[in-house]
Amino acid sequence: MASKALTTGSHSRNGHRFSHCDSDEENRDYNQQKWKHNDQALSSAGSVASKDFEEQKEFDYNEEKGKGKQEKRSLMSNDIGEDDYLLAESRQPLWRKIPIASSLINPYRIVIVTRLVVLVFFFHFRITTPVHDAYALWIISVVCEIWLSLSWIVDQFPKWFPMTRETYLERLSMRLEREGKPNLLAPIDVFVTTADPLKEPPIITANTVLSILSVDYPVNKVSCYVSDDSASMLLFDTLTKTSQFARTWVPFCNKYNIEPRAPESYFSQKVDYLKDKVHPTFVKDRRAMKREYEEFKVKINVLVAKAQKKPEEGWVLQDGTPWPGNNTDNHPGMIQVCLGSSGALDNKGKELPRLVYVSREKCSGYQHHRKAGAMNALLRVSAVLSNAPFVLNLDCDQYINNSKALREAMCFLMDPLLGKKVAYVQFPRRFDGIDCNDRYANHNTVFFDINMKCLDGIQGPVYVGTGCVFNRQALYGYKPLSDKRRKTSFCCWPLCCCCCSGDSPSAFDGEESDDELENCNEQEESSFMSLKIFERKFGESPVFIASALMEDGGLPKGTNTQILMKEAIHVISIGYEEKTEWGKEIGWLYGSVTEDILTGFNMHCRGWKSVYCMPKRAAFKGSAPINLSDRLHQVLKWALGSTQIFFSGYCPLWYGYSGKLKWLQRLAYMNTIVYPFTSIPLLVYCTIPAICLLTGKFILPTLTNLASIWLMALFISIILTCVLELRWSKVSIHDWWRNEQFWVIGGVSAHLFAVFQGLLKVAGLDANFTVRTKSADGDEFGQLYLFKWTTLLIPPTSIVILNMVGIVAGVSEAINKGYDSWGLLFGKVFFSFWVIVHLYPFLKGLMGRQNRTPVIVILWATLLALIFSMIWVQIDIFLPKHKGPVLQQCGVEC
Numbered sequence: 001m002a003s004k005a006l007t008t009g010s011h012s013r014n015g016h017r018f019s020h021c022d023s024d025e026e027n028r029d030y031n032q033q034k035w036k037h038n039d040q041a042l043s044s045a046g047s048v049a050s051k052d053f054e055e056q057k058e059f060d061y062n063e064e065k066g067k068g069k070q071e072k073r074s075l076m077s078n079d080i081g082e083d084d085y086l087l088a089e090s091r092q093p094l095w096r097k098i099p100i101a102s103s104l105i106n107p108y109r110i111v112i113v114t115r116l117v118v119l120v121f122f123f124h125f126r127i128t129t130p131v132h133d134a135y136a137l138w139i140i141s142v143v144c145e146i147w148l149s150l151s152w153i154v155d156q157f158p159k160w161f162p163m164t165r166e167t168y169l170e171r172l173s174m175r176l177e178r179e180g181k182p183n184l185l186a187p188i189d190v191f192v193t194t195a196d197p198l199k200e201p202p203i204i205t206a207n208t209v210l211s212i213l214s215v216d217y218p219v220n221k222v223s224c225y226v227s228d229d230s231a232s233m234l235l236f237d238t239l240t241k242t243s244q245f246a247r248t249w250v251p252f253c254n255k256y257n258i259e260p261r262a263p264e265s266y267f268s269q270k271v272d273y274l275k276d277k278v279h280p281t282f283v284k285d286r287r288a289m290k291r292e293y294e295e296f297k298v299k300i301n302v303l304v305a306k307a308q309k310k311p312e313e314g315w316v317l318q319d320g321t322p323w324p325g326n327n328t329d330n331h332p333g334m335i336q337v338c339l340g341s342s343g344a345l346d347n348k349g350k351e352l353p354r355l356v357y358v359s360r361e362k363c364s365g366y367q368h369h370r371k372a373g374a375m376n377a378l379l380r381v382s383a384v385l386s387n388a389p390f391v392l393n394l395d396c397d398q399y400i401n402n403s404k405a406l407r408e409a410m411c412f413l414m415d416p417l418l419g420k421k422v423a424y425v426q427f428p429r430r431f432d433g434i435d436c437n438d439r440y441a442n443h444n445t446v447f448f449d450i451n452m453k454c455l456d457g458i459q460g461p462v463y464v465g466t467g468c469v470f471n472r473q474a475l476y477g478y479k480p481l482s483d484k485r486r487k488t489s490f491c492c493w494p495l496c497c498c499c500c501s502g503d504s505p506s507a508f509d510g511e512e513s514d515d516e517l518e519n520c521n522e523q524e525e526s527s528f529m530s531l532k533i534f535e536r537k538f539g540e541s542p543v544f545i546a547s548a549l550m551e552d553g554g555l556p557k558g559t560n561t562q563i564l565m566k567e568a569i570h571v572i573s574i575g576y577e578e579k580t581e582w583g584k585e586i587g588w589l590y591g592s593v594t595e596d597i598l599t600g601f602n603m604h605c606r607g608w609k610s611v612y613c614m615p616k617r618a619a620f621k622g623s624a625p626i627n628l629s630d631r632l633h634q635v636l637k638w639a640l641g642s643t644q645i646f647f648s649g650y651c652p653l654w655y656g657y658s659g660k661l662k663w664l665q666r667l668a669y670m671n672t673i674v675y676p677f678t679s680i681p682l683l684v685y686c687t688i689p690a691i692c693l694l695t696g697k698f699i700l701p702t703l704t705n706l707a708s709i710w711l712m713a714l715f716i717s718i719i720l721t722c723v724l725e726l727r728w729s730k731v732s733i734h735d736w737w738r739n740e741q742f743w744v745i746g747g748v749s750a751h752l753f754a755v756f757q758g759l760l761k762v763a764g765l766d767a768n769f770t771v772r773t774k775s776a777d778g779d780e781f782g783q784l785y786l787f788k789w790t791t792l793l794i795p796p797t798s799i800v801i802l803n804m805v806g807i808v809a810g811v812s813e814a815i816n817k818g819y820d821s822w823g824l825l826f827g828k829v830f831f832s833f834w835v836i837v838h839l840y841p842f843l844k845g846l847m848g849r850q851n852r853t854p855v856i857v858i859l860w861a862t863l864l865a866l867i868f869s870m871i872w873v874q875i876d877i878f879l880p881k882h883k884g885p886v887l888q889q890c891g892v893e894c
Contacts, residue, residue, distance in 0.1 A: 134697035161457030187388035231325025389553030423474035423608030460610025463600030594641025605656035628845030643758025679751035690806030
């Protein structure tokens, strides 16, 4: 396996090996142009549309360029020039809120309150009317009902203020990209994380990287950092070939403005690509590009085939140098700039965005903190090499589907008022390759189109781990309104520290008075103390500290490329985070496998807000685990992370009360942490109907007229809540029903296991998880019918069999007792049928493509059926019940 030579050396500070750029790249200045506000131009711009703006709808631009220009000409009057018009338009807000219509949201709120009142009276009836002949079942059922009701309340009340937002990209361009003037759009660093290229196919990562490199954004303001946590030469070679293919792919995307800009997704579209394409050379160029992409895929597949068998002597580079990452558990930190040098131009001679390969140092015996640790390493490397004020993080299988996605985020983050308070802009997750029935609710539409919209009306959506653009200052643990912080900078060249306040010089020319020299000494002493404070917080890197104090991003003047590369290697060394606040208050927080919820929660506690952006064209798309086992393991990881947060010091039940977290926002975070524990009452409640059928008991007493009214009112309020929620959110009934079904499937399997694993974690036994395998097969739904036996399948399989046996036993008992028992049987069978219907997708997943039940499932079902049948027969339902004395014992004299 050969690739471009990776140069390594020794770090002068700690002896770690590192790679550096080519010689022509070392002379390049990495200084980024700072984003500065034009106070005069932005003075009249607001964060929310005013009444005047609402009335002047003629200023709204159409997205289509031709139509927009035509409207522009028609609106300009004789006495108003085009420049004045553009200036006035650029001062309009970059976004506006679109609240839900009162005719839709007010009935929804009324029904929520009504349902809460009905619940109070219903539980008054349930508690004051015990079932004496099934007392244990009655107590258990009431406890479960109370828990499930509290869970509904915690989930429902944060949905009080749903809202959506609308952005205006043309205004952003007119304000910050004026012709003949410097482009004022802020730079962005994009993070892509990978853990295992054999489970996460390199071709998927390559498509994600290509979509980033071809994004509709100034190329000199985009830097892509790819984290390889397995130190795989396969991924390194893949990025090398990807950077070569990008020289052709990026100009093709820019020339024809294609969407999406991930080649695999673009060429697999089942649409007429000739539609609306009038360029005479488009067909020829598209066919040529598709041939090149097929050749590119062949090259990547060859690399993958070679990587299946590692040579005994280990991998070597083209120059014969051993690959530094041959030992994945012990290897030095590695950095290679694949694109970004002075000669990195596309085939049209234009500059390309920067692409950097990063593999942090690994050493056995150290805690590496999985994805969160890799993200923090990327955060430090990017701060040293580019230091963009904003950061986008993507999973390796989450490509940019909308080339203007970065501009959408900038409408909020570069807003003169709102931008100072926004920690991150979260986009919804959308997926490719899911079957039309969405059997296992992979789209998760209810969460992304209902829950997240509602949180946007409080303090902002939760962070979901990918498709999120961050304010770098929020990741550094700062509080919002950073302009109130003391502006302090450090001189990092040559690797010395001196505190510089404002524009004061950091060196003296030798003609200063004694007082000035004394003040200088005091300033240096103060600088030394400040440096120690920042080192305890950020680590021992003056270059990183200097970059962290630059609120608008960019690099300190006078920095040298070679020094920057050495510092970049230093900040990803194994011991850099020791005795610092990384993972505690800075960066992505440690302590949970779902570092996303923990990190966003901590930001909201510090007073930051977040924004939910839903452009008409999905910003990002990715792959989802469409077979049953992989889907359950994914849900297990999420639920396990929530239980870990519950048992940690960051639990929303007791953390952050001294901060600025709103109560409804706290309630929403409580729901994200506590929901796995609902699996216990849910499992019990799914088992109770079968137990009632087997024992002949029931959890409800004989209903009076008043009790029947409260029970009917409860069912009606539940139905109305769902109907009205779907009405204002425009979520389909199919998506809602799939979500309900998988809530039960995941609740009685993955969530239940997560609770027990969380308890084991508290007891000192670490619960591990594996990386989900991403599919890159040609068969679109080849993974859907794949059956993988796992212990997660045992609880739902047992529940289904138990309820089926219970229905058979209940019907047999009713036939034996006569018609009088059929009324009570209907209620029992209804609840068992409710359980089976919710688990129907689970049963389909067990059947596979040919509807053949796996042997292990048949054996498990047979064993359970025998056990339940023996228990039921032991109840002696079919034996006649004798009344009076037994003659065989006392004879005629009784």
